[in-house]
Amino acid sequence: MRSNQDWNRRRFLGTALLTPAMTGSSFTTPTISKGPAGKPNLVIDNHGHIGALKPEDLVEGYNPQLDRTIFEVTNSKLGLSARELIEVMDAHGVDMAVLHTLRVWANKYQARVLREFPNRFISVCKLDEQKAYTTEQVDKLHRYVGDWGFRGLYYDPPPGSDGHDKLATSKYDPLWKAVDSLKITVSFVTYTGSPSIGYGSNFESLWPILLRLLDKFPDLPVVIVHGIPPKPCLQPDNSVKLPEKAIRLVKEHDVTLGILPGHMDYGPNDEVLKSFYDNFGPKRLAWGSEFVKIGLSSPSEYSRRFRYLQNRCPYMSQEDLSLILGGNVQRLYRLEPKAAGLRFPPRR
Helix, strand or coil, X not given: CCCHHHHHHHHHHHHHHCCXXXXXXXXXXXXXXXXXXXXXXXXXXXXXXXXXXXXXXCCCCCCCCCCHHHHHHHHHHHCECHHHHHHHHHHCCCXXXXXXXXXXXXXXXXXXXXXXXXXXXXXXXXXXHHHCCCHHHHHHHHHHXXXXXCCEEEECCCCCCHHHHCCCCHHHHHHHHHHHHHCCEEEECCCEXXXXXXXXXXXXXXXXXHHHHHHHCCXXXXXXXXXXXXXXXXXXXXXXXXXXXXXXXXXXXXXXXXECECCECXXXXXXXXXXXXXXXXXXXXXXXXXXXXXXCCCCHHHHHHHHHHHXXXXXXXXXXXXXXXXXXXXXXXXXXCHHHXXXXXXXX
């Protein structure tokens, strides 16, 4: 007899195989533009989540009282297992996904996933930001990148802490020199207030801090994970006003905005999304699904988010979509183009 868990998984994954014709969608896969050496760009989800931790993934530093909620969400509510997410990705022609982590202790888990599913995931590691300038933390960064296979740093300290407010000061130079030498991408996160993790807003404060940082280290490639939060940008008349320093940051430096269409509200007619496109062009945008299993009975929601740009943004050309749906992330993480051949894990 099949367990309820097995039955739910089969039901959840079953609709991943629905074709556009079966769902009534007019979506067609975007024409894949050419990347380096004339080879096709990869299709990459820039904001993926998984969660199926095992006891061996828990390491020193995990506090069951402090991190209990994060662990429960990660392990049982928020994310799919890696294999479940791969099945959803395969059904939509998505080659890879970028995985984020909110806790240092989850580095070990994601390193295991990278070993088990080579060339399907890109993972960015987490440090203790309040001590990230120390030799100990810098050495860990080298190990995570050189030995564990991480391709970037997820830098997400709470606004108001030294790790946030002083990240562009000389105190943190050892960290950014290491990042620069490793040639990895840094992911920063913008907040307009996040009660679930106890963070306040850094919508106004982050942009000048990052400008100072990138003026000192101009070769750092940066991803703004949630992009410029749309809600403060949308005016009562549905016009859009982007922060001037955020505009300067993206235009003057190698900064890519993560966009989460179908998850974040960009206005009744996606006015903020159109403003991003008009101000920065397709080469500065990277699509992510922010796909989670909470409250979802099937991966049809992934389909909606994956098809959102083509269905609602007619001003985006097929070449634009190829960049936004993967080509830009491919460049940021120095990945080989699709024709180099991906190694897919065997199906069970």
